Amino acid sequence: MTLDDLPGWLVGWCVDELGNEPVSVLFERQSLSAVFGLRLAGGQEVVVKAREDDGRAASCLAAQSQLAERGFPCARPLTPVTGIGALAVHAEESRPGGELLRGDSPDVAVRYAAVFARLMSELAEVTVAPPLPNPRWSRWDHTDPGLWPAIGFLDERDQSAVPAYVVDTAARARKRLLVADLPCVLGHADFEAQNLYWHDGDIWAVHDWDSLAWQPEAALAGAASGAFASTSPPTLAPIESSAAFLAAYQDLRGRRFTVEEQEVAWAASLWAAAHNARWEALNSDPPKSGEAVRAQAAERLSRANA
Known part of the structure; x- marks a missing residue:
């Protein structure tokens, strides 16, 4: 995926909420939500998540934020949940690295x-x-x-x-x-x-x-x-x-x-x-x-x- 393939709302949202526009796409995943790994003009790497707004997002993000503050190994939210049309959107820090632990023993x-x-x-x-x-x-x-x-x-x-x-x-x-x-x-x-x-x-x-x-x-x-x-x-x-x-x-x-x-x-x-x-x-x-x-x-x- 390139910058030209990003949803039309995303560049402006990054400027408004994060203070910089994206300059490259690190990854993109689509499942129940859309997830975009982005590098911003200031060099910061962030993850932006957008999913259907079913009323759950604010509570989930608040819990995630509290866990991150307590030192639990999870990404720290960078923005509150905002509404873009029918979507609930937020950004969190990028936490790359690590590997899957496979097996079912x-x-x-x-x-x-x-x-x-x-x-x-x-x-x-x-x-x-x-x-x-x-x-x-x-x-x-x-x-x-x-x-x-x-x-x-x-x-x-x-x-x-x-x-x-x-x-x-x-x-x-x-x-x-x-x-x-x-x-x-x-x-x-x-x-x-x-x-x-x-x-x-x-x-x-x-x-x-x-x-x-x-x-x-x-x-x-x-x-x-x-x-x-x-x-x-x-x-x-x-x-x-x-x-x-x-x-x-x-x-x-x-x-x-x-x-x-x-x-x-x-x-x-x-x-x-x-x-x-x-x-x-x-x-x-x-x-x-x-x-x-x-x-x-x-x-x-x-x-x-x-």
């Missing part, structure tokens, strides 16, 4: 659990308005009709493409999650390998703070225990690795989950995977998550008492 799971435990401990000291609605892959508590949260372009497609076992798994996991009587807390709901970078064995940067959620701690930990090994496309970690993650997380947080929390954790580990399996089916993608759900659903549902 129990030993790798424990390393990820240590980061998640630290993250959740830090977020427990952060006070922001709940970032609602939750990200759609952790929105089992939605009030839309039907099993899945409303996603217009997916809902318009032929739902018979979604395997029956995926629908059944999601329905049983969601039912267990909805009857839980646990307080909600702030947590990272997209704790995937692709969002964490490591340097010399230590965590260097945790990204994707747009994906904060307001759900029970056990549910957030359970979802992370299933997702930690995912790059692209996402999948579901082996059961023994999820178990190692959850055990290490509880040890590091200094308390054991109750029976209900254990069940909620296992149910939450399946909801996101079922959501991803539905996405695969409706987009005719290879069924990476779908096959993992097929292989693991029975055992995970049993552990969830679902």
